[in-house]
Amino acid sequence: MRELVATNDFVLISFIEALLAGERIETQIFDGNISLMEGSIGAFPRRVMVADDNWPRARQVLREAGLGEWLIEHERG
Template sequence: MRELLRTNDPTVIAFATALLRGEDIDVFEMDVHMSVLEGSIGVLPRRIMVRPEDYFRASTVLRDNDLPVSG
């Protein structure tokens, strides 16, 4: 798995996930349940991961929609 996006903003996560799934790219959200540890204050970022073979296409989709790409 390769990290595509890291953010604290749940709306960015939802938008990016919808865009990628619309392009038939498998998306894996990491750190979703970390709110239990942090107390639901949104300090710890969540990550979107994709398969290495989908990374280039996925990063292009995010950049075309003015979303940040990690790495």
């Protein structure tokens, strides 16, 4: 799995999931549980993840939808 977007914006996450589902690209949301535990103060963003082989296409879909500014440009280590 590779990180595509990290954000606390629930609407953005839902929009990204819908866009990618329309392209038959499965997503997983990481860090949802920690975000709930920290009291929703926004300290820990949720990460939208996709399979490695879907990552290039997912990035293209988001760019075409005008969401390129939200893309993670490199893996965090």
